Amino acid sequence: MGSLLRMLLAPFRALFSRLGGGGGGYLCDRCKWDYGDACRRPERPNARTCPDYKGR
Ligand code: SF4
Known part of the structure; x- marks a missing residue:
């Protein structure tokens, strides 16, 4: 049951880490x-903060 739940949540976790919520981006x-x-x-390529950052 635990692994099924993790599988269902995986896309949301990936989305969060892409948004910076996971701390890995x-x-x-x-x-x-x-x-x-x-x-x-x-x-x-590993800036966490940057004055020149501009989203694409
Ligand atoms: S300007 Fe963009 S690519 Fe360059 S260090 Fe800043 S965030 Fe990274």
């Missing part, structure tokens, strides 16, 4: 500047 993964040479910040 990095800003860069959702940033408009995370391609090629668009961003040269040293914290890329």
Whole structure:
């Protein structure tokens, strides 16, 4: 029963971690500047906070 419940909840947990609620997401993964040479910040690709962050 426990594993069935976990299976049903998995999509919600994935969604939450993508939104940053799981604490595992990095800003860069959702940033408009995370391609090629668009961003040269040293914290890329693992920025937790960033003044240049822009959502895509
Ligand atoms: S601007 Fe900031 S959040 Fe965006 S890719 Fe560069 S370091 Fe990451």
